[in-house]
Amino acid sequence: MSRILSIDYGQKRTGLAVTDPMRIIANGLATVPTATVFDFVMQYVRQESVGLIIIGLPKQASGEYSENMKRIVPFVNRLRKQLPDVPIEYVDERFTSVLAHRAMMDAGLKKKDRQNKALVDEISACIILQTYMESAAFRENTKLSD
Numbered sequence: 001m002s003r004i005l006s007i008d009y010g011q012k013r014t015g016l017a018v019t020d021p022m023r024i025i026a027n028g029l030a031t032v033p034t035a036t037v038f039d040f041v042m043q044y045v046r047q048e049s050v051g052l053i054i055i056g057l058p059k060q061a062s063g064e065y066s067e068n069m070k071r072i073v074p075f076v077n078r079l080r081k082q083l084p085d086v087p088i089e090y091v092d093e094r095f096t097s098v099l100a101h102r103a104m105m106d107a108g109l110k111k112k113d114r115q116n117k118a119l120v121d122e123i124s125a126c127i128i129l130q131t132y133m134e135s136a137a138f139r140e141n142t143k144l145s146d
Contacts, residue, residue: 003048003051026126029125063111
């Protein structure tokens with residue numbers, strides 16, 4: 001089976017997470033400078049079997065797209081052009097940073113460690129991926145019960 005790669009695309013840094021090949025567990029992969037994320041993803045896809053890419057959909061609490069959407073669309077279009085056989089889906093990323101901070105506090109990380117923005121971005125990508133995995137499981141279970 002192939003992995004699912006999750007991307008929390010930011011203006012300066014981009015967090016990445018990935019499933020295991022069986023698509024059971026979501027793990028943080030890395031946080032990279034956004035200027036290098038395309039090359040990072042392409043290199044990763046050459047090394048690992050990736051069957052799906054999930055991109056965090058940046059929405060404000062009101063439901064409107066955030067300012068970051070104008071940077072994400074060209075990135076996604078470039079990925080689709082270079083990886084035509086890998087489906088790309090969006091997942092709502094509202095409140096993932098808040099959830100990432102909460103997870104860091106629950107894990108007992110010190111205040112200095114919780115201020116590590118790269119770690120927050122990686123955990124946010126993991127939350128986006130976990131959200132997708134839970135919804136995908138729900139859709140699959142719904143299909144089975146129809």
